[in-house]
Structures are given as structure tokens and as C-alpha cells.
Amino acid sequence: MAEIRIKGVAKDFGTFTALHDVDLTIADREFMVLLGASGCGKTTLLRIIAGLETATKGEVWIGDRRVDQLPPRERGIAMVFQNYAVFPHLTVFENIAFGLRMKRMPQAEVTRRVTRTAELMHIEQLLKRYSGQLSGGQRQRVAVARALAMEPEVILMDEPLSNLDALLRLEMRAELKGVLAGSNTTTIYVTHDQVEAMSLADRISVMNGGKIVQAAGPVEVYRNPAARFVGSFIGNPPMNFLSASPAGAGQWQVGGQVFAGPEAPAAEFAIRPEDLHPSDTGLPAEVRVVEPLGPHTLVTATVAGQPFRAVIDSTLVPRPGDVLHLAPMADRIRWFNPETQKAL
Amino acid sequence: MAEIRIKGVAKDFGTFTALHDVDLTIADREFMVLLGASGCGKTTLLRIIAGLETATKGEVWIGDRRVDQLPPRERGIAMVFQNYAVFPHLTVFENIAFGLRMKRMPQAEVTRRVTRTAELMHIEQLLKRYSGQLSGGQRQRVAVARALAMEPEVILMDEPLSNLDALLRLEMRAELKGVLAGSNTTTIYVTHDQVEAMSLADRISVMNGGKIVQAAGPVEVYRNPAARFVGSFIGNPPMNFLSASPAGAGQWQVGGQVFAGPEAPAAEFAIRPEDLHPSDTGLPAEVRVVEPLGPHTLVTATVAGQPFRAVIDSTLVPRPGDVLHLAPMADRIRWFNPETQKAL
Amino acid sequence: EALFWSTQAKPVEETQAMREQVLAGFEGGVDYQGMDEGPWLTRIQAEMQAGSGTIAVLGGLHGDLSGLGEGLMDLSAIDTSVIGDAMLELGRLGTDQQLYVPWMQATYLMAANREALQYLPEGADLNALTYDQLIAWAAAVHEATGERRFGFPAGPQGLRHRFFQGFLLPAYTGSTVTEFRSEAAVEAWGVFAELWSHTTPASTNYSFMQEPLLTGDVWIAFDHVARLADAFNQRPDDFVAFPAPAGPEGRAYMPVLAGLAVMNTAPDAEQSMALVNYMLQPETQIATLRATNFFPVMPVDMPDDMPASVQAFAPAIATMTGASDALPALLPMGLGELGGQFSQIYTDTFEQIILAGRPVEATLDAQAEVLRALMVQANAPCWAPDEPSDGPCPVN
Amino acid sequence: MPRALPYLLLLPATLFLVVFFLYPFVNVAWDSVTRGGEMTLANYQRMASHWKFPTAFWNTLLLAGIVVPIQLAMALTMASIVTKLQKGRSTLLYIFAIPLGISDLAAGLIWLAIFEQSGFLNSMLYGLGVIERPILFLSYQNTWVILLAIVLAEVWRATAIMMVILVAGMGLIPKEYGEAAEVFGASRWQRFTRVTLPMLKPSLQTALILRVILAFEVFAVVVALGGTQFPVLMSETYQWQFTMQDRGVAAAYAMVILGISVAFTLVILRLLHVPKEARI
Amino acid sequence: MTEAGTQDAPPAPDRVRRSGRWVFVTGVGLLVAWVLVPIWLLLANALSAPAEVTAFPRSIIPSFDTASLEFFFGFRGVLDALWNSIQVASVTMIVAIGLGAPAGYALSRFDFPGKEAFRFLVIMTRAFPLPLLALPLAVMFIRTGLDDTILGLALVHATLALPFAVLITFSLFSGIPVELEEAAWTLGCTRLQAVIKVVLPLAAPGIAASAVFAFVISWNEVFAAAVLTIENRTLTAFLLQSLDVSPLHLKFAGGAALVIPALLFIFAVRKYLFAMWGIANR
Ligand SMILES: Nc1ncnc2c1ncn2[C@@H]1O[C@H](COP(=O)(O)OP(=O)(O)OP(=O)(O)O)[C@@H](O)[C@H]1O
Numbered sequence A, B: 001m002a003e004i005r006i007k008g009v010a011k012d013f014g015t016f017t018a019l020h021d022v023d024l025t026i027a028d029r030e031f032m033v034l035l036g037a038s039g040c041g042k043t044t045l046l047r048i049i050a051g052l053e054t055a056t057k058g059e060v061w062i063g064d065r066r067v068d069q070l071p072p073r074e075r076g077i078a079m080v081f082q083n084y085a086v087f088p089h090l091t092v093f094e095n096i097a098f099g100l101r102m103k104r105m106p107q108a109e110v111t112r113r114v115t116r117t118a119e120l121m122h123i124e125q126l127l128k129r130y131s132g133q134l135s136g137g138q139r140q141r142v143a144v145a146r147a148l149a150m151e152p153e154v155i156l157m158d159e160p161l162s163n164l165d166a167l168l169r170l171e172m173r174a175e176l177k178g179v180l181a182g183s184n185t186t187t188i189y190v191t192h193d194q195v196e197a198m199s200l201a202d203r204i205s206v207m208n209g210g211k212i213v214q215a216a217g218p219v220e221v222y223r224n225p226a227a228r229f230v231g232s233f234i235g236n237p238p239m240n241f242l243s244a245s246p247a248g249a250g251q252w253q254v255g256g257q258v259f260a261g262p263e264a265p266a267a268e269f270a271i272r273p274e275d276l277h278p279s280d281t282g283l284p285a286e287v288r289v290v291e292p293l294g295p296h297t298l299v300t301a302t303v304a305g306q307p308f309r310a311v312i313d314s315t316l317v318p319r320p321g322d323v324l325h326l327a328p329m330a331d332r333i334r335w336f337n338p339e340t341q342k343a344l
Numbered sequence C: 001e002a003l004f005w006s007t008q009a010k011p012v013e014e015t016q017a018m019r020e021q022v023l024a025g026f027e028g029g030v031d032y033q034g035m036d037e038g039p040w041l042t043r044i045q046a047e048m049q050a051g052s053g054t055i056a057v058l059g060g061l062h063g064d065l066s067g068l069g070e071g072l073m074d075l076s077a078i079d080t081s082v083i084g085d086a087m088l089e090l091g092r093l094g095t096d097q098q099l100y101v102p103w104m105q106a107t108y109l110m111a112a113n114r115e116a117l118q119y120l121p122e123g124a125d126l127n128a129l130t131y132d133q134l135i136a137w138a139a140a141v142h143e144a145t146g147e148r149r150f151g152f153p154a155g156p157q158g159l160r161h162r163f164f165q166g167f168l169l170p171a172y173t174g175s176t177v178t179e180f181r182s183e184a185a186v187e188a189w190g191v192f193a194e195l196w197s198h199t200t201p202a203s204t205n206y207s208f209m210q211e212p213l214l215t216g217d218v219w220i221a222f223d224h225v226a227r228l229a230d231a232f233n234q235r236p237d238d239f240v241a242f243p244a245p246a247g248p249e250g251r252a253y254m255p256v257l258a259g260l261a262v263m264n265t266a267p268d269a270e271q272s273m274a275l276v277n278y279m280l281q282p283e284t285q286i287a288t289l290r291a292t293n294f295f296p297v298m299p300v301d302m303p304d305d306m307p308a309s310v311q312a313f314a315p316a317i318a319t320m321t322g323a324s325d326a327l328p329a330l331l332p333m334g335l336g337e338l339g340g341q342f343s344q345i346y347t348d349t350f351e352q353i354i355l356a357g358r359p360v361e362a363t364l365d366a367q368a369e370v371l372r373a374l375m376v377q378a379n380a381p382c383w384a385p386d387e388p389s390d391g392p393c394p395v396n
Numbered sequence D: 001m002p003r004a005l006p007y008l009l010l011l012p013a014t015l016f017l018v019v020f021f022l023y024p025f026v027n028v029a030w031d032s033v034t035r036g037g038e039m040t041l042a043n044y045q046r047m048a049s050h051w052k053f054p055t056a057f058w059n060t061l062l063l064a065g066i067v068v069p070i071q072l073a074m075a076l077t078m079a080s081i082v083t084k085l086q087k088g089r090s091t092l093l094y095i096f097a098i099p100l101g102i103s104d105l106a107a108g109l110i111w112l113a114i115f116e117q118s119g120f121l122n123s124m125l126y127g128l129g130v131i132e133r134p135i136l137f138l139s140y141q142n143t144w145v146i147l148l149a150i151v152l153a154e155v156w157r158a159t160a161i162m163m164v165i166l167v168a169g170m171g172l173i174p175k176e177y178g179e180a181a182e183v184f185g186a187s188r189w190q191r192f193t194r195v196t197l198p199m200l201k202p203s204l205q206t207a208l209i210l211r212v213i214l215a216f217e218v219f220a221v222v223v224a225l226g227g228t229q230f231p232v233l234m235s236e237t238y239q240w241q242f243t244m245q246d247r248g249v250a251a252a253y254a255m256v257i258l259g260i261s262v263a264f265t266l267v268i269l270r271l272l273h274v275p276k277e278a279r280i
Numbered sequence E: 001m002t003e004a005g006t007q008d009a010p011p012a013p014d015r016v017r018r019s020g021r022w023v024f025v026t027g028v029g030l031l032v033a034w035v036l037v038p039i040w041l042l043l044a045n046a047l048s049a050p051a052e053v054t055a056f057p058r059s060i061i062p063s064f065d066t067a068s069l070e071f072f073f074g075f076r077g078v079l080d081a082l083w084n085s086i087q088v089a090s091v092t093m094i095v096a097i098g099l100g101a102p103a104g105y106a107l108s109r110f111d112f113p114g115k116e117a118f119r120f121l122v123i124m125t126r127a128f129p130l131p132l133l134a135l136p137l138a139v140m141f142i143r144t145g146l147d148d149t150i151l152g153l154a155l156v157h158a159t160l161a162l163p164f165a166v167l168i169t170f171s172l173f174s175g176i177p178v179e180l181e182e183a184a185w186t187l188g189c190t191r192l193q194a195v196i197k198v199v200l201p202l203a204a205p206g207i208a209a210s211a212v213f214a215f216v217i218s219w220n221e222v223f224a225a226a227v228l229t230i231e232n233r234t235l236t237a238f239l240l241q242s243l244d245v246s247p248l249h250l251k252f253a254g255g256a257a258l259v260i261p262a263l264l265f266i267f268a269v270r271k272y273l274f275a276m277w278g279i280a281n282r
């Protein structure tokens, strides 16, 4: 049982507060993805869970043990460091075997596990090299292999695939998912790749400025952001926000169009760029930049003077200066409170 | 004038050959993106251009100077290292100012440039910190800012945005594009993010196993891969390949369907997953896995026993086990020589 | 300033006194440097080899100077008429030139804490002790206090070899070299072994006996006068000085002679001569006595206000040298730079017999061979108390 | 040019050493194989046949063999403590480094004052009523106490040299490796042996080589505490050079010291070799 | 094989921590005492009256009689000697580091034929007893006029300190990632500039350690100082030369008088002995 409970954890670095009262529970065997802007405290949170950093306050529980005071090695975790921390004085083999040796595992088992995880990470032909002889991506895979080989109760991964090419990342992602799903491991996984987040996560926690803003299933987070930040952060390109002016009870005027919305003193209109389709009655968007993205085209425009992006089928090729009418899908429109920035 | 010409460059590490006879010309002010699998030699190539590694053979020209024998500082380059190499003993400010001070730039100008690039990279509030007090992404941005502040003739960036969140990356990408377009800089940019590659590149060089396989504009590389590897490497998910059997002159039978193709002794059929649409007459695909990716759905299936992926509109939600008929768009079908793996 | 390069008066207080009380009166000033033998010698050798130098005057013990023969200037021009012939002879180093002139002299004495006097064997006269009485005394102190309280400077800087060369062996054999392995010598070593059984084992760390006397670790001690002085000066009332003991052949004692020499490379020979001359003035000699506890090499009138140590030592020395059974043993002559190895033979013998407990005869036989070889190599004739010899001094 | 660079960097130091070391060294080495102007091994024979030579030789090795491992352990402990500490580290480092500033002569003096018959140790024991009369620790009869005293004094005096080198080396080990080891289940001790020590190899190498070499030249402390009772190679060298004024034999001794130093250096270099690929 | 997790209940973490802490603090305390007590004894003796120094039982609290110390500082020429010592030590430091650091750098960054030979030259320098070298050196110095100069003595001391400087800087430079240097090169540094701006600051602890050694070696060196300087005596040669044959109380006072400046120097550089910045590759 390796449920992780984080209760009111805060972390100050001198006067700078990196984490504010974080509360989070990760169920046993759950795959939790941590998403958040650069510098929002993801690594810090992982390090506190791992025991490498002492929280200024709060409690960390793994299973039914309170682990705050325990040294890292007693917490039953393994970790992939954002900067790999592959031991330069050990070969790849010995790096992967490091944790196993610490457990005094018999040599045969060590070799078996190392070989298996190395194959999983496609580094089996590098086992005799030292970290100085590896490329960035190879080093990163060693770091992942080292953690996987431990078969720990809890695995913390800090952007473990960031330096891999797309193809390999796709593969690794699938391998990781496979391996971890078949194990008893609870995973916390930091990534900046939203596709990765979506495809791997049981749940996604979105962090902002040292706080957890939303923790929910991937679709939920994508479709129903709990706060404006989540919408603006997730999705590539992110959600569009347009100011709305009241136009009667539950009616809001946005970019010259009127939409049904919540009954509230003020509200902000939001729609994802891909939830728009060209239509004569849509929002009038003045095209600024057109970027072909392979199958689709990203259009950057302004609606009522506010920036606005749409992803449309690449069959349609507007030109800068054109006015494109884009109709939002009604069930995809979201509304936010402009003051609290929470969803309405 | 900072055209970069690489002529027959090879690099051996002991018995391992990291680069085989690479020839590449990057035009003055061009933005060249280097794409390739992990460990294929991208960093090595950059380091040879920068003068940090000596090529086993070959020549490197920048402008009309042959620079092989010149020390790095005389090559007029700046570089973002894959692992940042931010100086730990200097503040962020001094890190960014480092190169400028080497040029004996007046203090006022130094401050101006540092402030500007720091703002560009959104690290202006971190200027007084040391690298040990930064998050991974912040450190990476310092490395980028340090190179940009130099306003060099040639800038080499090794996965400069890999540790940034999607939103920030999007922004940074735009900023970089803006700054570099407005300058005299020739750029070589290694990335694993294909969207980034597509949106930034004037041209993309695809590397594989120490060789350059194709160097062409983004759309060309995407649409007309010169080799099977390029197709399989670029695109997320990558191109689908199906074996084809001859069915008369220029006619090939693929997955039970007959398509017009090249006249050749043998050929392999290829189509991008997004260039398929459900249709009763399409290729019969047996659905294995269905992954919702926000606006679209990724379907992993088999066609005639061969793996096959399709990205379809998320309105359609097939179930594993279903047979989906997927028709390729005729003008998007590509053919490869199964022996040489080159495009036909 | 003339550089006075000396192995004597190195303890800081003595150096200070040399500079301020002895040499201040010399015109042009003197830079007095008291050195360990190592650097002292190295510098001299360097100047000799280089053929030019800065040292004006060398000061050293007979043993220090005897190895320098060829590099030294003939000082016959200096008026040495008031100095005894025996001493001048030593200064010729076996040549017919005055290679050094006697500067000051001293000897070794016994000293005791007054507390120890109560255990003096009955009938023993402090001023005419025999070795047997000394042993009995040391034994009595040992028994009474439970501590071995005889002290002997057997440390690395200690002058232990002089005790064997000039005191113990001559007292029993009447000889230093010739009778080195005689029966009498065996007896002498036996006596010493007995004395050693009442000697504090810390002796192997002692270079100077004044400190253990002051701390009370040692009650009865043998040492060079200059190395006892501090005890008498600090606590004049607590200690007594008395002559060395006598053996069957007499009350052997060895003088210590320090000399002044000038190197051929001296920068200003005239100034050097002047300084040597200055050192031989009676007033300077008395000042030197005050500073170093070394006695003048010529007859002088002593003032009354001499330091406590001098007041204690002078009568003891007089008693020793004037004793009816006095047996002076001279410093080695004609050994040149082999003087160090000569002394080492005695030290080695001591260490092997007494400390390492090796058989006496065998050790003496072995060392005698070394000694014989050395004398042959040096081609040195015997000196007192050995009978004069033609050719190298024989070892029987 | 780049190929010449290392040589250019070494050139000043090499020239310097050639003039100020190699030239006099060759002189002395020549002394060791000549006697009266003729080539001979007589000096070595003389040295080897002297009855104190084996004692001095083994004493020197024994002393180094005891002192260096203790110092290594202590220096590592001190360096780890200092490195680990957040507050007060520079004060502590300073305290630990103090013996560095103390010459071996002064150190001998201090420890003599402790072990002497009327020294501090006896005073303390006496004051505590443990003993009734002072014990003579440094007697020629119990060489092992002398050895112990010398060991203590040497450990006290010369551990700081190693410690400071190791502190400097430890400071350069990136923290992240220790953290990684910690996460992967290494106890404090394992972290030390599996990460810190291997990554500290270059510094360990330097510290050990310097310390071992100095241990073979140990002299002043030994003489202060052991008197004539604990001959070591260096004290014999002195004796022959200055007391017996036989430069040939002294030079032979010096060559022996050099020989064992070089031999041990080779061993250390071999044991603590870091393969090129495994460097940071 | 071993089942982690199914062991007996671990001890309460708090207790473990606290007892661990206690052991740690005690250990540190013992080490501190181990270093400081003998120093204190030296100072206590130096501050005692002569009679106290030889008394038994000895008191570890001195009477603060400064007569012995004053005797030393009242010596004619002490100040000159002090100044000479400082000069010699400083020149030694500069020469040793100035020549040693480049060599250490070359050893750490390049592989080249002759590397081992150089290493051996360095080690031999330290492994050969100086007193024997003093004679040929002195002859050479007298002939070339370096005799009795600050510089001459400093050169000899630098010979002693150079091996330290070379080996220490070598090991320290080896610990600094080449990549940081490479980054500096791409930012317009020459090799030298990169070393000065990047490597040296990071290697400050090692440089400081070398400096301390160079200083202390020079400061405490007696033999060469005694042989090679006459007028320009260093403090050590001036005071310590004859210390072993001086009365006890003066021995201690002289010892203390010599120790104090060295301690001040170490105090002054102590903070550089630390790596102030953690080095992380990424
Ligand atoms: N010093 C070395 N010794 C041996 N092989 C090396 C050495 N340095 C790099 N290599 C190998 O050379 C190949 C190219 O490395 P390089 O760092 O250029 O890859 P890359 O394309 O940058 O990969 P990544 O995307 O993972 O950073 C890799 O397979 C790597 O293992």
C-alpha cells in the first residue's frame, strides 16, 4: 500500500516561498502527472516527498507511515532526477544496478533486472559505457532505467523523457505505462509534454505558483478547467479567453455575438482553439499569423482586439489580414469569474 | 556573412563512429533545425561546429573562413548547451553578462542587453540568484539568455527549451523566432519537439545514425520524406508503412485495396495517420487501442497484420476490436523502396 | 657588520647576551648568529665551495672546527701569548698553523638537588666521589623515592659521547683510544650499566640536564656546565655542583674548548682579525663567561658579581682540575672531519651495550675495529691520556 | 599549438624544478655513488651495514603505516563533518586547520610537554588521584609508548594537511550524486563509500601521496619525543650529514627515502586510478 | 531476497535522529578538543612564568605572565625578521601557485607524453630531504648573488611548496566539469580567460589550500632559512633556530610567537577553503 498523502506542505527558500500549503493525495498505484509552469515548485514537491528537502511545514505520508522524518532510503521510493544525476564514476550497468546492490540483491537477479530495464530503455548496448560517453538522451534513459530497476513502491519522475526524440518518447511512454501498470508502483510524474500527460495520467495535478490548482482526470482537466490558469496552461495552443459583457439574465455578449452563460455579476468567456469551426455566424477573427502544423493550421488572430487562436483543418488556408468567422461549439464554451479566476 | 558549410565531417570516439561524412550547408541567417533520434550525433555535430570537439576528418567553414583550426572564441558563435553549463559561481546577471564582458562592452550596454534578454526569457526577477537557486527550466532559460545576449553571427542551440512547460515554450519559441529573425544570426537548433521544429525552421535536417538523411523545408520534410526513416521519425504519431505487392504496372495492392503507385520492382506504401478519413472503402483497420488526445482521437490498429495508426476526429469513438475502414487521401500517399529505404 | 657564525651560545638568552653584553663594544658592530651544527656547517661548506663568503669569524667547539682545516686562515699573527700551550696546540689541528685560536673553555660537572644530599652514602665526600659511591648514592635515592633519579644527557643533542671519551673510560683504563676494548674497559661499561639501572630512562630524551633538574625529575646529573647553568641561575639555593667521580685510574675529566677561526673566504680579513682579538680581551672574556658560562682561556680577575651558576661552578671546577688524582683527557686531535664519526663510535657502543643490551665484549670488539680503521684513515697519533704514538693511534 | 599547450604550461614549473631541485639533487645523488671521486656503492654498503639502518628503516615504515591510515580516516571524518555542516562550518574548518600552522618543531614541543614525566598528562593523572607519582612515559624501555606518543603527535599535527585537501575536493562533488544515492537506498556509510570516496579519488590521491611522502620524512617530532630511541631514516640522514659529516652515506639515506616514497606513490596512483572515461 | 518493509517496526524516527545528532555533536566536540587542547597547552605554557613551566604538577591555567613572550618580542630585529618572513612567504605563495596552477591544469586537462615523468619530478622534489639539497643550493646562490636575499630563500621555499600546489590544483581542476570551461570559450574566452573567470573561482578552495601550504611551509621552514639568509633572517630562522636548546619557558614562548602569525593567516583565508558554490552539471 503506497498511497501518498501530502498535508499542508509548505517550503520557503529564505524569503521566497516555493510551495504554499500543498494538499494532495495520490492513491495506491495511481499514475499522477504533475503539470505546471517552469519554476512553480514541481521539483521541490518531489524532493520533499523523496526526503531530499525538508518541508518548512506540513506532513508527508506514504501508506500508513508518516515519512517526514525518515531518511530517503527508508521511504521506499525511487526517483528520476531532472538533471539525471547519473554517477560519472560508474558504468551504465553499475548505475542501473546501484539501488539493487544497496538492497544486497543477488548478482544474478541484479543482472536480470539491469538487462531487462536497459532493454526497455533501449540502452542495452551502452551498458559498459560511462556517463561521460553518452548523449543527453541516453543519459536520461539511464536515469529512468535506474529508477525502474528498483521496482519501488513509489516512483518519482522529474521530466524523465524531456530529452528524447518524439518517436523514442512515444515508445518509452508506452513502455513506462506498461511496466508501471503491471506493478505495485505509485507514480508521480512531472512532464511538460501535455500529450504525455494526457496519455499517461490517471490524474493530473496542475500547479501554479507553489499551489495545486486542480487535480483531476486528464479529460476533466482539459475539458473543465477548474481555474482560468488551468485552461490557459493546458492545451497547445491554450484556451482562448474573451471578455464578456452581460446581455440580460444568463446572456453574455462576446465579440459581437451573444452566448448563453451563467448568471453571475461578471464572467469571462473561454473556448479551446480546436473547438472552433469556420462558420458565417462565428466570432469575427482578424487573422495575424498562419502557421501550418502538418495536418492542421494554427491561426493567430484577434477577436474584438483580444488575442485569439484557432486550430483549423489545413484544407483552409487564410491569409494574414483576412477576417475569419469562427463559431465555438456550444458545449465546449466555459465561463470563468474574472475576479477569482475560478470556473463558474 | 555567416554561412556555415560542413564538408565531409566525421567523428570517431574510439571505435565508435558518431558522425559519418556529414555534408551540410546552412545559409546566412537561415534557421536550421536539427532533428534526429537520441544518440544520433546532433550534439556532436554542434560541438564540432563550435570547436569544442575536433572532427576526425572534414572541414568546417563559417562565412569564408575555414574554422577547423580556430579556437571557439574566434568562430563568432554562441551556444546553448544541452545541459546548460550555467556558471555556478556567478549570479544570473553575471552569467548572462559573461560573454559581453569578454567583449569589453561598456557597463551600460551590458546592463541593457542583460535586462533585455532576461525579460525575453522571463527571468528578470531572478537576476540576483545563483544557479543553485533556480529550477531546471529557469536554469535552461539562463543558458539561452546568455547565448542570445551575445548577438552572435552563429548561434547553436541544443534543445534549449526542453525543460520548459508548453505554454512558456510556445512563448519562448515566438520570442526566439522574433529576435533571431530580426538579427544577422545564423541558427542551428536541435529540438525533439516537432511542432517547434516545424514552426521555427527555415529548413530541417534530419539525422540518423550519424548521417544527414534529408535537409529541406519543414513542409517538404513532413510531406515528402526523402527516406523511410524521415517519415517514420517525423510526425507524431509517425507515418504508417504497409507492405505492398505489385498488382500490374504502377498498381499496388495494399491491405486488400489497390492503389496507383510508382513503377518499380518493389515498393512500400506509406501514409500519415492524419491523412486518413473514415470511409466504407478504406483500409480495414482492426482497432487495438483508442486514446483521446483532446481534439482528436488516436487509434492504434492493425491493417493486414501490420501496425497502423490513425488520428481521427474525436467525434468518432471506436472501440477496441472494431474494424474501422480508413481511406487514405490519394495525394498524400508516399512510396518507398524497401531496399534502399529511399523515396520512390 | 661582521658576521660571527657560531655553534655556541645558541639558546636565545645567551645569543641575546652575546650580542648585547659581549659584542656591543666591537667597533663596526657584530652580527652574532648562533646556529645548529647542521646549518652552521652547510653554510660554511657552501662558502668554501663557492669561494666567496660573508662570514667574518667562526665560533665553534674544537670538534666543530677540527673538520674545517683547509678552509681556515692561519691566525698566528694574533697575540696568543697569554693562552696556555696545550690549548694552542689543539688549535693547530695537527698542522703548524694556528687554524683556530682558543676562545673559551668549559668542562663537565656533576650537579645535584640538595634534596639528594641526605642519601649520600656514608663517608662519601661530595668533592671526591668515586664511581662506586656515585652508584651507591643513586641507588639510595632510587630506593628512597622509588624513582630512578640519576640523569645523563643521552638525548640526540646530548653530549653523552664526551662522558665516555673523557670521563668514564679514562677513569678506568687511563686511555680513550688504545685501551678501548681492554678488561678495564669492560669493567667500566659494567659500572656504567649499574649506574644506568638507577638512571632515569627518560635520559635518552635529555639534551640538557638543567630542565630535568628544575622539574625535579632528576636529582643527580652529569652535564656540560653551560647546560646546567640555567638550573643554578633560576634556583641557586636548590642545587650544588661538584666534580666528576674518580675511577681506579684517577679522576678523569675532559675540558671543553671553543675556538675562533677565520675562513679563507672571509670578506674582510682585517676586520675578522680585529674581532678575534677583541674576543681575547680579558673584559670580553669575562663578559663571555657571564653570557655563556664558558670560562676564559686565560687568567683573568673575576669580579664578584658573577651569576650564581658561575659562582657555583668555579669552585667545583677548581676542585676537579686541582684534585690529586686529576686525570685530564684531551679533546680528540688530528681527526679532522672524522671527529663526528669518532664520537659516534662511543655513542654507538653506549647504545648497543646499555640500551640494546648486547654483550659487552662482542660489542667492544666490533667497535674497536671500527675505531682502529678510523684512526688509520685519519692517520691521527694518540693524544692524552693515551701515550703518544708514531703513526695512527693504535687500538689494542 | 594546442598540442604544445600542455608543455607550455608545464615549462615554467619544470624549469624551476630543474634549476632548484634537479640540479642540487643530481649533485647529492652523485655524492651517494661516489667516494673520494670514484664511483662506488660503498656508501650504500656502509649505510646498510650500520646497525641502526634496519631499525630506522622499519621504524619509518611502521610509523607511516600506522599514522597515515589513522590520518586518512580522521581527515575524511573531519572533512565530511565540515562539508555537512550548515552553520559554523568555517569556524570548525578553521579549528581543524589550526595544526597546519604549527611547525613540526613546535608540535614536538607541545607533545613533549604533555608526555614528559612532569608533563601535563602526568599532572592531570596526578591531579585526578589516579597516580601517586608521575609515570615515565617516554622511556627507552617502552618503545611502544614512545611510538604511541609519536603517532599521536603526528596525527595531531599533520592530519590537517589531508583534511584541507579533502574538504576542497568534497566541495566539488555535486550534491546531486549524494542525493541520488540516498534515494536509491544508500545509507550514510554507503553513500560515503560508493559515491563520495570514488568521486573524491583525485583529491584522495593527492592527499595520500603528499602525506605518505611527508611521513617518510618525519623527523622533528620523532626526535623530540623519541630522542635517540626511535631512529628513523631522516634522523639518520641528519646524523650522517652533520654529526658524522659523511655526505656520501647521508646521500645514500636520502636516496632510500626517495626510493620508498616513489614506490609508495606508484602504489597509490595505481590504487586510486580514475579511468579517463569516468572523470567528471 | 530480503523483504524490505516486513521488518520489525523501525525505531521512532525522532529518537533515531536525536541520538544520531547527539553522537554527531559529541564527535565534533571531541575532535575540536583534540585539536585545541594541545594548542591551549602551548599557549598556557607560553603565558606562564618560568618557574611554573617546570613545576609539577603543572597547571593548565597559566598565570598570564607575559615575560617570556615579551623577551621574544623585545629581541632586536624581531620586527625585521617578521617582515622578512611575510615577504618570503608571500613570494613563495605567488611563485608556487603561479607555477604550480598551470602545471596542475595541464595535468588535469590533457593527456600527453611526458605527463608521468613530470609527475614524478614533482613528487621527487617533495620526497627528497631538503637539508641535503641546501648545500648545493647555497653554493649556487652564493655564486649567482641570490644568497641572502628574500627572493633566493623564497625560491627555495617555493621548490618545497610547488609539489603541493601542482598536486592540489591538479586534483581540484579534475573535479571541475570541462563543460563550464567550454561554455566560457564559446562566450569569447581564451583558454586563459576561461581558467581565470571560471575554473579559478570554482577551484578557490584548492588554491586557498595551496596558498596555506605554501605560506605555512615557508613560514615554518628553518633549515634553508638558516643557511641561506644572514642579514635577512626570517622570523623562524631568527627565533626557532636555537629553540630546541633554549630553556623550556622560552621554547614555549618562541613556539607560540611563531604559531600566532600562521594562525592569523589561516584565519584570514579560511573561508576560501570552502567550495562556496555547489557544482552541478545541469
Ligand atoms: N566520449 C564518447 N565516447 C564514446 N561515445 C560517445 C562519446 N560521446 C558521445 N558518444 C556517442 O556518440 C553518439 C552521439 O552522441 P550525441 O551526444 O551527439 O547524441 P545526440 O544526438 O546529441 O543525442 P541526444 O538527443 O540524446 O542528446 C551517441 O551514441 C553517444 O553514445
Ligand SMILES: Nc1ncnc2c1ncn2[C@@H]1O[C@H](COP(=O)(O)OP(=O)(O)OP(=O)(O)O)[C@@H](O)[C@H]1O
Residues within 6 Å of the ligand: A013, A014, A016, A018, A036, A037, A038, A039, A040, A041, A042, A043, A044, A045, A082, B132, B133, B134, B135, B136, B137, B138, B163, B164, B165
Ligand atoms: N535554493 C533555492 N533558493 C531560492 N529559490 C529556490 C531555490 N531552489 C528553488 N527555488 C525556487 O523555487 C521555485 C520552485 O523550484 P522548482 O525547482 O520546484 O521548480 P519546478 O517546478 O521544478 O520548475 P522547472 O519546471 O523549471 O524545473 C523556483 O521558482 C525556484 O527559483
Ligand SMILES: [Mg+2]
Residues within 6 Å of the ligand: A042, A043, A044, A082, A158, B135, B136, B137
Ligand atoms: Mg524542476
Ligand SMILES: [Mg+2]
Residues within 6 Å of the ligand: A135, A136, A137, B042, B043, B044, B082, B158
Ligand atoms: Mg545531445
